[in-house]
Amino acid sequence: MILVAVELTRRRGESHAPPTDAGESLEELAVLAESAGAEVAGKVLQSRPAFDQATLLGSGKVQELKEMTAALEASAVIFDHELAGTQQRNLEKALDCKVLDRTQLILDIFASRARTREGQLQVELAQLNYLLPRLTGRGAAMSRLGGGIGTRGPGETQLETDRRRIRARIKKISGDLDHVRSSRGVQRRQRQAVPLLTLALAGYTNAGKSTLFNRLTQAGVTADARMFATLDPTVRQLVLPSRRRVLLSDTVGFIRQLPTTLVKAFRATLEEVTEAALVLHVVDASSELAPEHIAHVAGVLAEIGAGGTPQLLVLNKVDRLGGPPAAVVRRLAGEQTAVAVSALTGEGAGGLLEAIDRALPADPxxxxxxxxxxxxxxxxxxxxxxxxxxxxxxxxxxxxxxxxxxxxxxxxxxxxxxx
Ligand SMILES: Nc1nc2c(ncn2[C@@H]2O[C@H](COP(=O)(O)OP(=O)(O)O)[C@@H](O)[C@H]2O)c(=O)[nH]1
Ligand SMILES: [Mg+2]
Structure with missing residues (x-):
């Protein structure tokens, strides 16, 4: 997998425009690609005054990318931008390999992570809405091919059928969503039948949720995994210092540049957090954006109905602070209960487990x-x-x-x- 981003160079007179942080966005794309199970073989960042209409990148860069794709035997190229249908097709032809864009990658991750019925429906809805205008693009190309002979060639008929089918499916899903929402209370009661308390990791992509998930559950993975054979790999059991067993769930991460079309799907995918007994809100404490991230995550959690769920702020990556974490904890945590850890080195992990024990509702x-x-x-x-x-x-x-x-x-x- 090769990742590509374009950084728009500022034009004169636009010096007040915020700098486009293409490098950071590309880093985030890499984390997203990895969490989707892809191996990142290379990254390309091009500076341009504007996007190329046909291929996003300039033709020289496309040629370079083609050679790189062949040399690295990459199976796909992911662009850190939303591609128009025609751009995607042009690029696939020019690069002779599969081309995805940021939105598609995110949708793919959401689809693999959606556990609740509502989450699955919202993700499918977003996927169909993504697809629909892209079918139209293909149709335009076809009718151009048909020239004056008539615009309704066999391809076009197929396209009409596809479009109609997708619209019907969108309508059906919207209806189903209404139904799911009205029966949500029933589902919740059923899910409470799960015999163990569940902790949910929430936070931005790259905060270190998965690393912490592995760190905390290392000792908790039992040879007898039969009980959990049906659970997905993002749920594992964890033994607390009190010897209580709980389930830890690694949820889908907040994304810095979430395309607005995906906001609903994201929130629905995150909905399982509302089922948790305790939310571990993981923050990269070494990031300059930590305060903004904390506020945003807290806001979204409240909006999806997890505001009343006990929360523990986990200030991660303290190994990168270069000093004792106390000051950072004070600055970032405010009134909240917070624990400083490094998921990477294991520093603070014991204290975190004890804090979890204290924060969890009693299960005598x-x-x-x-x-x-x-x-x-x-x-x-x-x-x-x-x-x-x-x-x-x-x-x-x-x-x-x-x-x-x-x-x-x-x-x-x-x-x-x-x-
Ligand atoms: N220095 C440092 N890096 C960390 C720590 N925790 C995670 N990372 C790194 O941060 C990146 C993102 O971690 P990951 O667990 O995938 O984040 P997630 O997107 O929240 O699941 C990876 O490169 C990790 O190795 C930490 O405590 N210290
Ligand atoms: Mg992760």
């Missing part, structure tokens, strides 16, 4: 008796996983288990409790 353990009819081995297994089994007896009516179990587990297995 008490002794209880359960009776499982035959055929409920899964539930018995659940108890072995999440409770301390004190005694287990078998008879023709099934399995009788006495266990010290957290309240959340008892709630989950309420149907089997013996009173």
């Amino acid at each position: 353990v008490s002794e209880a008796l359960f009776r499982f009819p035959p055929g409920e081995a899964r539930q018995v297994h659940l108890l072995h996983e999440f409770a301390k089994v004190l005694d287990e007896q078998y008879d023709e009516q099934g399995t009788l288990v006495r266990a010290a179990a957290p309240e959340s587990v008892q709630r989950r297995l309420a149907a089997f409790l013996v009173h």
Whole structure:
């Protein structure tokens, strides 16, 4: 994968325009590409006074890029800009490889991360809305090909059919979304049946969420992953100092230059955060933009209904501060509970786990008796996983288990409790 960005050089008389931060944006694109599972083989940054209409880049740069693509055997080129349909096609032809733009990459990440029904629908809606005008572009090219013979060649008919199908799908999704929203309360209650408290990592892309996710769950990954075989790789269990087990979920990151067309899809994808018992708001404390990022993330969390969820501010990358983090913590945290860590070096990780323990709602353990009819081995297994089994007896009516179990587990297995 090769990444390309164009930096617009300032023209005379425009010296007050904010500098376009193409370099930083390209760095963010690299993190996004990696989180989508791509390997970044190279980056290209070109300065130009304006975008080229046909290919975004100048023709010399396109040729250079073609050679680079061939030499690195790159499977695709991602542009850090929104490409028009014609630009994308021109570039694919010129480079002889797949071309994506920033919006497509982000949509791809959202699609792989959307867990709630609403999130999935919003992402599909955004994908279709992205596609629709690009089909039109292809149609224009085709009718030009057709010349005076008539504008409705076979390609055009197909295009009309495609367009109609997409519009119908958009309409259907919009209807479904209304329905999903009205039944959201029901879904939430169902999801609360998950036997463990969930912590959600939230924050900007590049803040270090995934690094922290790996750091914290390293010790928590058990050989017996059967319970979580169905969960995606962005959810793992974590053992806290109190020996409580919780689930840690790595959510989709905030993006600095989120195309406005994707805002709704992003918020819907983030919706799972509202289900969390605790939000770990991760910030790159070494970034100059940290205060803005903190405020923005807090604002969005409140807007999606997670404002009331307990939050812990995690000031990450303190290894880059070059001094004791106390002053930065004071400056960035304000009234909030905050913990300074370095996900990279592990500094502060123990303190973070303790802070999580303190911030989480209590899930007290008490002794209880359960009776499982035959055929409920899964539930018995659940108890072995999440409770301390004190005694287990078998008879023709099934399995009788006495266990010290957290309240959340008892709630989950309420149907089997013996009173
Ligand atoms: N110096 C330093 N770099 C870090 C730290 N945590 C993460 N990083 C780096 O920051 C980049 C983004 O990290 P990642 O975990 O992918 O961020 P995410 O987008 O929030 O998931 C990677 O290059 C990490 O190696 C840290 O504590 N210190
Ligand atoms: Mg990540």
